[in-house]
Amino acid sequence: xxxxxxxxxxxxxxxxxxxxxxxxxxxxxxxxxxxxxxxxxxxxxxxxxxxxxxxxxxxxxxxxxxxxxxxxxxxxxxxxxxxxxxxxxxxxxxxxxxxxxxxxxxxxxxxxx
Amino acid sequence: xxxxxxxxxxxxxxxxxxxxxxxxxxxxxxxxxxxxxxxxxxxxxxxxxxxxxxxxxxxxxxxxxxxxxxxxxxxxxxxxxxxxxxxxxxxxxxxxxxxxxxxxxxxxxxxxx
Amino acid sequence: xxxxxxxxxxxxxxxxxxxxxxxxxxxxxxxxxxxxxxxxxxxxxxxxxxxxxxxxxxxxxxxxxxxxxxxxxxxxxxxxxxxxxxxxxxxxxxxxxxxxxxxxxxxxxxxxxxxxxxxxxxxxxxxxxxxxxxxxxxxxxxxxxxxxxxx
Amino acid sequence: xxxxxxxxxxxxxxxxxxxxxxxxxxxxxxxxxxxxxxxxxxxxxxxxxxxxxxxxxxxxxxxxxxxxxxxxxxxxxxxxxxxxxxxxxxxxxxxxxxxxxxxxxxxxxxxxxxxxxxxxxxxxxxxxxxxxxxxxxxxxxxxxxxxxxxx
Ligand SMILES: Nc1ncnc2c1ncn2[C@@H]1O[C@H](COP(=O)(O)OP(=O)(O)O)[C@@H](O)[C@H]1O
Ligand SMILES: Nc1ncnc2c1ncn2[C@@H]1O[C@H](COP(=O)(O)OP(=O)(O)O)[C@@H](O)[C@H]1O
Numbered sequence: 001x002x003x004x005x006x007x008x009x010x011x012x013x014x015x016x017x018x019x020x021x022x023x024x025x026x027x028x029x030x031x032x033x034x035x036x037x038x039x040x041x042x043x044x045x046x047x048x049x050x051x052x053x054x055x056x057x058x059x060x061x062x063x064x065x066x067x068x069x070x071x072x073x074x075x076x077x078x079x080x081x082x083x084x085x086x087x088x089x090x091x092x093x094x095x096x097x098x099x100x101x102x103x104x105x106x107x108x109x110x111x112x113x
Numbered sequence: 114x115x116x117x118x119x120x121x122x123x124x125x126x127x128x129x130x131x132x133x134x135x136x137x138x139x140x141x142x143x144x145x146x147x148x149x150x151x152x153x154x155x156x157x158x159x160x161x162x163x164x165x166x167x168x169x170x171x172x173x174x175x176x177x178x179x180x181x182x183x184x185x186x187x188x189x190x191x192x193x194x195x196x197x198x199x200x201x202x203x204x205x206x207x208x209x210x211x212x213x214x215x216x217x218x219x220x221x222x223x224x225x226x
Numbered sequence: 227x228x229x230x231x232x233x234x235x236x237x238x239x240x241x242x243x244x245x246x247x248x249x250x251x252x253x254x255x256x257x258x259x260x261x262x263x264x265x266x267x268x269x270x271x272x273x274x275x276x277x278x279x280x281x282x283x284x285x286x287x288x289x290x291x292x293x294x295x296x297x298x299x300x301x302x303x304x305x306x307x308x309x310x311x312x313x314x315x316x317x318x319x320x321x322x323x324x325x326x327x328x329x330x331x332x333x334x335x336x337x338x339x340x341x342x343x344x345x346x347x348x349x350x351x352x353x354x355x356x357x358x359x360x361x362x363x364x365x366x367x368x369x370x371x372x373x374x375x376x377x
Numbered sequence: 378x379x380x381x382x383x384x385x386x387x388x389x390x391x392x393x394x395x396x397x398x399x400x401x402x403x404x405x406x407x408x409x410x411x412x413x414x415x416x417x418x419x420x421x422x423x424x425x426x427x428x429x430x431x432x433x434x435x436x437x438x439x440x441x442x443x444x445x446x447x448x449x450x451x452x453x454x455x456x457x458x459x460x461x462x463x464x465x466x467x468x469x470x471x472x473x474x475x476x477x478x479x480x481x482x483x484x485x486x487x488x489x490x491x492x493x494x495x496x497x498x499x500x501x502x503x504x505x506x507x508x509x510x511x512x513x514x515x516x517x518x519x520x521x522x523x524x525x526x527x528x
Contacts, residue, residue, distance in 0.1 A: 002382045020380040024277055025241045058274055058334040066331035086266065093341045094334050095323050115231045133229040137428055138392045171425055171485040179482035199417060206492045207485050208474050233396050236389050245384050250397055253404040 003027035003053075005034050013045040013110045014038055015081070019052035022060030031060070035067040035078065044076040045113040049106075051082030061094060068099060077101075081109050116140035116166075118147050126158040126223045127151055128194070132165035135173030144173070148180040148191065157189040158226040162219075164195030174207060181212060190214075194222050230299040231257075236291045237276075239284040244276035247294050251305055254298045260364050267342035268303065268362055274335040275307040275358045283309025283356055301364055305343075308357040316348045381450040382408075387442045388427075390435040395427035398445050402456055405449045411515050418493035419454065419513055425486040426458040426509045434460025434507055452515055456494075459508040467499045 003020040016038070022031055038046055048064070050056075056064075064080075071078045080102040083091065091097040103109035116133040129151070135144055151159055161177070163169075169177075177193075184191045193215040196204065204210040216222035231254060237243035251272040255265045276292060284290035293308040322333045340346050345361040382405060388394035402423040406416045427443060435441035444459040473484045491497050496512040 002380050004380050021382075023241075023273070024244075024281075057270065057277070058338050059277065059332070061334055062331040065329055069329050069331070090338070094337060095328060099328060115229050117229050134231075136392075136424070137395075137432075170421065170428070171489050172428065172483070174485055175482040178480055182480050182482070203489070207488060208479060212479060231396075233393050233400075234391075235393055235397055238387050240385075242384050242386055245382075246386055246397065246401055249384075249404040250400045253400040253407075256404075 003030055005030060007034070007038070010106070010110050013047050013113055014043045015047045015049055015106070015110075017049045017052070021055040022053055022063065023055070023057045024059035028059050028063040031063050032066065035070065039071060039074055039076055044074075046071060046076060046078045047081050047103075047106075047109050048078060049081040050084065050087055054084055054086055056087050056090060058094075061090060061096060065096065065099065077113060079103065079109060079112070081106060116143055118143060120147070120151070123219070123223050126160050126226055127156045128160045128162055128219070128223075130162045130165065134168040135166060135176065136168070136170045137172035141172050141176045144176050145179065148183065152184060152187055152189055157187075159184060159189060159191045160194050160216075160219075160222050161191060162194040163197065163200055167197055167199055169200050169203060171207075174203060174209060178209065178212065190226060192216065192222060192225070194219060228300050230297065232295070232297045234293070234295045237294050239280045239286050239288065239290050239292060241277070241280060243280060243292060243294070244273050247276045247305075247307070248273040250294075251296055251303070254296055255303055255362075258298050258300060258303065258364065260303070260362075264362065264364070268305070271339045271342040271360050271362075272305050272307070274339050275305070275360065278335055278358070279307050279309035279311070279356070282314065283311030285311065303362050303364075305360045306357065307360075308351050308355055310355045313350045313354070313356050379451050381448065383446070383448045385444070385446045388445050390431045390437050390439065390441050390443060392428070392431060394443060394445070395424050395431060398427045398456075398458070399424040401445075402447060402454070405447055406454055406513075409449050409451060409454065409515065411454070411513075415513065415515070419456070422490045422493045422511050422513075423456050423458075425490050426456070426511065429486055429509070430458050430460035430462070430507070433465070434462030436462065454513050454515075456511045457508060458511075459502050459506055461506045464501045464505070464507050 003018065003022055006017045008015050016034060021027060035046065068078045080100045082104060083102050116131060116135055119130045121128050129147055134140055148159065181191045193213045195217060196215050233250065237246065248269040252265050252269040255268050279292045280286060284292065290310040295306040297304045319336060320327050320333055322337050327333060339360065343360040343362045347359040349357055351357040388397065399420040403416050403420040406419050430443045431437060435443065441461040446457040448455045470487060471478050471484060473488050478484060490511065494511040494513045498510040500508055502508040
C-alpha cells in the first residue's frame, strides 16, 4: 500500500496524517474510508495533513473534493494542512485552491475551526 | 534504434565508433552486421570505439566476443577503445578483460596492430 | 544519450499498468535530460491517460489491452496510449474549471494532461477505441506548438 | 517515500518488455534512495532475467506472458520474473568464467544477475515455467544475505 494514514486529535480537531501517494485504487479508497469513518463517528472538524504526501493524481484530487462535499453535507468541515509544492501546483491548475482552506501552521489550522 | 555506428579509417585500421546501448535485438544485430561486413571486405584491423557506449547487456558482451572470434578465425583482430567504467566493470565480472586488448588512447591503439 | 529510444507495450487493463507507464516515461525522460519538473509532469500525463484507457476505455476488461508507446530523443518525447473502448467526444467533456463542476469528484484528468505536455491529440482508433498522443519538448524554445496547451 | 510500493504486470514475450522492466525497476529504486550504482545493477539484473524469460522461457511466443513484479520499500527491493517455459536446471548451466567457455557468444546472463543483486532464487513455477526472485538491499549493512552472491 503506497498510502498510510494515522489519526490524532488536537483540541477537538481530528488530524489525519497522510503519507505516501494518493492515486486511484487502494490509496484513494483508503482516504475515502478514513474520512467517511470519521464523519460517521460524528467528527465535524477534519484536518488532512498532506505534509508527507508528495504525489496525488486526478482521482486523489477528486477524492479530496468528495471528502470536502460529503463532510459539508453533514455540517462538517474538511481543511488541508502542509500542502507540498507539487500538490499545490495541482490545486492551482484545477482551481481547487478556491474550494479548500489550506494552512501551513498546525495550531493556526486547529484554531480556525 | 538505440545504437548508432559510424566507420572511419586511420592508418589502415578501421575504427567503428559505437554510440548508444548495445542490447539484445536490433542493436546487437547491428554490431554483428557491421563487423561481418568489414571482415567480408577484407579488413584485418578492427577497433571498436566504445567511448559513447554507456550500456551493454550480456548479449552485447556476447556479440563483442563473437566479433572477436569470427575475426580471429579469418586472421583479423578486434580490439577495444575507450571502454567506459560501467562497461569495464562488466568485462571484469565476466573476465572478458582477459580476451580483449583494450586502449584508452586512439593512436596507441592504432599503432598496436 | 543522443540516439532515439522506442518502446511499445501491450499492457493489461489494470491500474498497475498506469504505474508502469508513469515510471517508464519518467525514467526515459530522465535519461534524456528532461528537468525534474518536466519528468514529474510527463509521468502525470502518462498516468492520467493510462487510467482513462483502463477505466473509461477498456472498463478493466481482462480481454482488452492498452497499447502504450514511448519514442524519446534529445529534443522531444512522444507518449501514445491507445485503448479498445467505445471512444468519446473530448469536446463534450464538462469543463472541470467551471463554477458548476468545481465540486465534482472527478473529471480533472484531461485538464492535467493538457497542462503538462506541449501537445495533445485525442482521436478515435481503428477499428475501435481511443488514441491519445502526447508530445513534450525538452527545451521550451523547441516547443513551437505550446499553444495547443490552451486548446 | 517510506511506504511500500508494489507493481504486478503481465508482459508480452517481446524484448520491449525487458526494456520496460529495466526502466521500472530503475525508477522505483531511485525513488527509494538506492545509489546510482545500485540502480544500474538492479536495472541490469531485471533486464537479464526478463530476456531469459522471453527468449529461453517463452521463446517469444505470443501466447505466453511474463509475470513481472516489484515490491520496494525503504530497506530492500524484490523483483520477481516468471515465465511459462519448460524450465531448466541452473546447476547444469556451463560456467561462463571457465577457460573453455570464455569465448562463447552467450551464457553470461545468470552470472551478471548473481553479481548485481544480494540474493537470487531460481525455482520451477507451478504449473509450468521458471520463477526468478531477486532481492537487493539499499544499504550494505542490511544485506545480511550477500554471501549468496558467491553461490
Ligand atoms: N479513453 C477514454 N475512453 C472513453 N472515454 C474517455 C476516455 N478518456 C476520457 N473519457 C471521458 O472523458 C471524461 C473526462 O475524463 P478526465 O478528464 O480524464 O476525468 P475523469 O477520468 O476523472 O472522469 C471521462 O469521464 C470519460 O467520460
Ligand atoms: N527462464 C529460463 N527458462 C529456460 N532456460 C533458461 C532460463 N533462464 C536461463 N536458462 C538457461 O540457462 C542458460 C544460461 O542463461 P544465461 O546465463 O542468462 O545466458 P544466455 O541467456 O546468454 O544463454 C540459457 O542458455 C538457458 O539454457
